[in-house]
Amino acid sequence: MAINEKLNIRVREALANVSQVEEKKMFRGVVFMVNGKMCITVGDSRIMFRIDPDIHEEAIKKEGTSPVIMKGRNYAGYIYVNEASIKTKKDLDHWVKLALEFNKKAKASLKKKKK
Numbered sequence: 001m002a003i004n005e006k007l008n009i010r011v012r013e014a015l016a017n018v019s020q021v022e023e024k025k026m027f028r029g030v031v032f033m034v035n036g037k038m039c040i041t042v043g044d045s046r047i048m049f050r051i052d053p054d055i056h057e058e059a060i061k062k063e064g065t066s067p068v069i070m071k072g073r074n075y076a077g078y079i080y081v082n083e084a085s086i087k088t089k090k091d092l093d094h095w096v097k098l099a100l101e102f103n104k105k106a107k108a109s110l111k112k113k114k115k
Contacts, residue, residue, distance in 0.1 A: 003029055007083060008042045014089075014096045015040075037108045039099050046080045049095045052102040053077035059098070077102070 008030050015021050015032060022033040029043040041048040048068060051059060053076040060067050064085025068078035086092045 004042060004044050004083070007047060010086075010089075010092055011040055011042055011047065011096070014092055018100065034100065034103045035108075037103055037106050039103050040096065045083045047083075047086065047095070048078060048080050049099040050078055050102060050106065051095075051098045052105075055098070 003025075011032060012023075015034070018034060020035045022036075024031045024033060026041070029041050031038055032040040032042070034040075037050075039050055056067070056076045056079065059065060059079050062085070064082040066080045066082075068075040068080060081095055086095065
């Protein structure tokens with residue numbers, strides 16, 4: 001998966017007023033970490049948002065969204081939104097807001113110990 005620089009810039013701009021944002025190249029894309037926690041990942045033609053698992057089922061009913069499934073496991077609280085479904089700033093801001101709201105209560109991944 002290649003990085004979509006246009007989407008990357010849009011997400012960067014949407015997070016411009018958020019403190020403690022760090023970008024990392026991961027998952028064949030760019031991960032936006034907020035407060036040390038994965039929040040948003042930009043890929044080639046879609047963005048993955050980490051949202052509240054309690055609203056996951058409702059969120060994936062929206063057009064252009066799909067659940068994140070890796071190795072046969074459905075990751076509740078992680079959704080993909082296709083680029084075509086976030087054409088406007090308002091569309092993107094909706095998903096960014098949901099991701100930032102959940103980020104406040106999300107737990108950070110455990111740090112792996114170096115050997």
